[in-house]
Amino acid sequence: MVEDDSAIADAVLYCLRRDGMHAEVAETLAAARCATEGALPDVVVLDLGLPDGSGFSLIPELMRSASCPRVIVLTSRDEDVECVAALEAGADDFVTKPFSPRALAARVRAVARRGEPRSEREASLGLVVDSLGRQASFSGKDLGLTKIEFDLLAVLAEAPGRVRTREHLVARVWGEEYILAERTVDSHFKGLRRKLAEAGAPATLVETVRGVGFTLREAR
Ligand code: CA
Numbered sequence: 001m002v003e004d005d006s007a008i009a010d011a012v013l014y015c016l017r018r019d020g021m022h023a024e025v026a027e028t029l030a031a032a033r034c035a036t037e038g039a040l041p042d043v044v045v046l047d048l049g050l051p052d053g054s055g056f057s058l059i060p061e062l063m064r065s066a067s068c069p070r071v072i073v074l075t076s077r078d079e080d081v082e083c084v085a086a087l088e089a090g091a092d093d094f095v096t097k098p099f100s101p102r103a104l105a106a107r108v109r110a111v112a113r114r115g116e117p118r119s120e121r122e123a124s125l126g127l128v129v130d131s132l133g134r135q136a137s138f139s140g141k142d143l144g145l146t147k148i149e150f151d152l153l154a155v156l157a158e159a160p161g162r163v164r165t166r167e168h169l170v171a172r173v174w175g176e177e178y179i180l181a182e183r184t185v186d187s188h189f190k191g192l193r194r195k196l197a198e199a200g201a202p203a204t205l206v207e208t209v210r211g212v213g214f215t216l217r218e219a220r
Pocket of ligand 1: 003004049
């Protein structure tokens, strides 16, 4: 956990440890970089407002690392824009302060459980989703997806043409019983669509079914 407010950090660490997780706190960006030099944790709970800068700057570094930990961002209400940017940079989720330390611990458990390997699957129209290699490409071009974008696409690619509801996607990608704002899912889809478009995929490949969810179009 990267958090400079020791009252918040203590309450969260207490819940995480009581749940049997090994948890450590770093109070600054510098301390976090130091602490993650060796083995990276499975999950990083990252406050954005830190004494030596924004926690945001840590996200690309974590995403580039081989073990690519899950990231939950902590924000204040006025950090909305930064929080959407954090999701687009690869963060899994965000929690707005004030929050319940127990609820946060439950989210940490949920994201830690995610990401079991799935079998390779080839979808329509030049899209290849390699679940073991965790890589997706269109017409041979690597899409460079974030973890969440990849997971969402992989669920859709399992059954092209079938509509997946937001609830289904959240349960599969974030975990059962996970409560997530609609716009969080939409924001990940926005990033996914942008990358597909950049690779030359038709705009209709991933389709929004208004009021229901999302689907991957079948080849005609
Ligand atoms: Ca802070």
